Amino acid sequence: MYSTRISVAALLALVPFALAAPATTSATTTSDSAAATSSTSTPSAPPLRSHPTSISHGPFHGTATTTGALTAASGILGTAISSLPPNPNATTYPSDGKLHDPQPAPYVPAGGVGTNGTPPVYNAKSDFDYESLALALYQEWIELDLFHNGLARFSVEDFQAAGLTAEDRFLIEFMADQEIGHATMVSNILGAQAPQQCQYNYPYTNVREFVDFCQKLTRFGESGVYGFLGHLDSREAATLLLQSITTEARQQMIFRQFEGLFPMPVWFEVGVPQSWAWSLISPYIASCPANQTRLAWQNFPALWVLNQPNPERINGSSGFNETISAGMNTMNATVPSNDSCINATTVGENCNPAITHNRTIPLSFPGRKVYFEWETPGKAVGPNNSYITSSEAGSPKFVAWVTQLNVTYSALTLNGSNSTAGWTTQPNVSTYQGDPAINGTMFVAITDDNPFLTPFNLSLINPHVVAGPALYQSG
Incomplete structure (x- = not known):
């Protein structure tokens, strides 16, 4: 199980908009260098996003300068998403409780998403x-x-x-x-x-x-x-x-x-x-x-x-x-x-x-x-x-x-x-x-x-x- 020190440092290294890290830690620290940090050190936690502590409440009074939902500059391709038949491979796995492909490592079954050792990047991808x-x-x-x-x-x-x-x-x-x-x-x-x-x-x-x-x-x-x-x-x-x-x-x-x-x-x-x-x-x-x-x-x-x-x-x-x-x-x-x-x-x-x-x-x-x-x-x-x-x-x-x-x-x-x-x-x-x-x-x-x-x-x-x-x- 990863320590809090390693997981926080790795997360800050990979998100695109990590808030400014405290001076006592680095926002670009990798998990490898974090692992080499002395076990007796206590890194500062990453900061929270700033937000107003007091705001006014009530209905909006004014005129909108922009109206409507956000739309793509490149246009809209159709009027709705069409219903399609299932993927041909959707039901091919036998589900018989046995392993059907070579295991990539001991105690690890084949398959899964993001399981090949590639480091995670916590961002929007679409x-x-x-x-x-x-x-x-x-x-x-x-x-x-x-x-x-x-x-x-x-x-x-x-x-x-x-x-x-x-x-x-x-x-x-x-x-x-x-x-x-x-x-x-x-x-x-x-x-x-x-x-x-x-x-x-x-x-x-x-x-x-x-x-x-x-x-x-x-x-x-x-x-x-x-x-x-x-x-x-x-x-x-x-x-x-x-x-x-x-x-x-x-x-x-x-x-x-x-x-x-x-x-x-x-x-x-x-x-x-x-x-x-x-x-x-x-x-x-x-x-x-x-x-x-x-x-x-x-x-x-x-x-x-x-x-x-x-x-x-x-x-x-x-x-x-x-x-x-x-x-x-x-x-x-x-x-x-x-x-x-x-x-x-x-x-x-x-x-x-x-x-x-x-x-x-x-x-x-x-x-x-x-x-x-x-x-x-x-x-x-x-x-x-x-x-x-x-x-x-x-x-x-x-x-x-x-x-x-x-x-x-x-x-x-x-x-x-x-x-x-x-x-x-x-x-x-x-x-x-x-x-x-x-x-x-x-x-x-x-x-x-x-x-x-x-x-x-x-x-x-x-x-x-x-x-x-x-x-x-x-x-």
């Missing part, structure tokens, strides 16, 4: 890599600010009223510190044009709404990376990003526990396309610095779940129009006291912060009628109102339920002649026996078709998305 990692950095920056903002906006008494103690607040502060490290790591991979921290506009008005906003934002922050991680050309960058996103997964679970939800009600965590994550995050980015790195991803029209299950209620499905924003569909925590699960004394009803709760009345259930409303394309959103929502889809016909390993469709019934509102019935589907697929904090979208897709090619759904995605608090 436009896809750069745009995906830049999206991840936008996510890390907003999480860093979000966690700090909640701690600054609400008083100790506000947190205590929501059942959160000084130790809980310290955990939120520690999670903000984690985001500084994540932002530094991704910035080092991207280089000098890595996106900077922006200014943000949050809809929450109390601690419970803040916690719900955090657990939903960390949900699509995690799922947005899972969606592209396996597709990165840079396997080296994918390795580092995986090590950060596993921490993000723990953050999402913590916020579920703060909200009084069951911490991990699914067997598999879902991955979604980059344009889904960008559509969800961009409405809360008010403005960014001049010459900020722009993104190529699509912004879809926003989607509301009108009867979004409300975790603040004893019967979460009984509310209507109890969200404070589209897309994320953050809950409105102001419900009648006799319907609130906060401080409820009956077993199975209480939703105070806890390691775990098991609700007697589930937040949602198969057969539930779910109502939607969505925007039409053409709205200015995102940093400096400089991105425009769009859709290439036809008429709305289906609701796509994207959860765990499943993409399931249910028929959409429009509200009469209204082409931007409708309802569907929550499907009854399982990932495997004993695991209801529709559970946890998951994703829904309005589509014009129901193409068969799996987790690895889910981005092919994008040309069919009429509106969305939205987060559905199914459990």
Whole structure:
């Protein structure tokens, strides 16, 4: 196992934008020379990326100087990615438990990527890599600010009223510190044009709404990376990003526990396309610095779940129009006291912060009628109102339920002649026996078709998305 001294020095030597190293260590040290360093020396840790400790918040006021997603100067080759047959060699490996090729070294089976002894270079290796990692950095920056903002906006008494103690607040502060490290790591991979921290506009008005906003934002922050991680050309960058996103997964679970939800009600965590994550995050980015790195991803029209299950209620499905924003569909925590699960004394009803709760009345259930409303394309959103929502889809016909390993469709019934509102019935589907697929904090979208897709090619759904995605608090 490599020592911390060697791995840090090697990493700094190979990323293209390592921040200035302290005087006591060299940013160009190789692993060989690091190994020769005295074992008694204590090298300084590489520095963090600088970031503002205090920024203003609120909506953007002004006129965008640039609009639309980033596009290639060399043009766009087609209208969509075509579906192709599988690679002819995709199923040739016999999978019989035996070794079929000479081993390159003792105890090492043949195959794998990046296993031939070539030193890793932690950089972007394609436009896809750069745009995906830049999206991840936008996510890390907003999480860093979000966690700090909640701690600054609400008083100790506000947190205590929501059942959160000084130790809980310290955990939120520690999670903000984690985001500084994540932002530094991704910035080092991207280089000098890595996106900077922006200014943000949050809809929450109390601690419970803040916690719900955090657990939903960390949900699509995690799922947005899972969606592209396996597709990165840079396997080296994918390795580092995986090590950060596993921490993000723990953050999402913590916020579920703060909200009084069951911490991990699914067997598999879902991955979604980059344009889904960008559509969800961009409405809360008010403005960014001049010459900020722009993104190529699509912004879809926003989607509301009108009867979004409300975790603040004893019967979460009984509310209507109890969200404070589209897309994320953050809950409105102001419900009648006799319907609130906060401080409820009956077993199975209480939703105070806890390691775990098991609700007697589930937040949602198969057969539930779910109502939607969505925007039409053409709205200015995102940093400096400089991105425009769009859709290439036809008429709305289906609701796509994207959860765990499943993409399931249910028929959409429009509200009469209204082409931007409708309802569907929550499907009854399982990932495997004993695991209801529709559970946890998951994703829904309005589509014009129901193409068969799996987790690895889910981005092919994008040309069919009429509106969305939205987060559905199914459990």
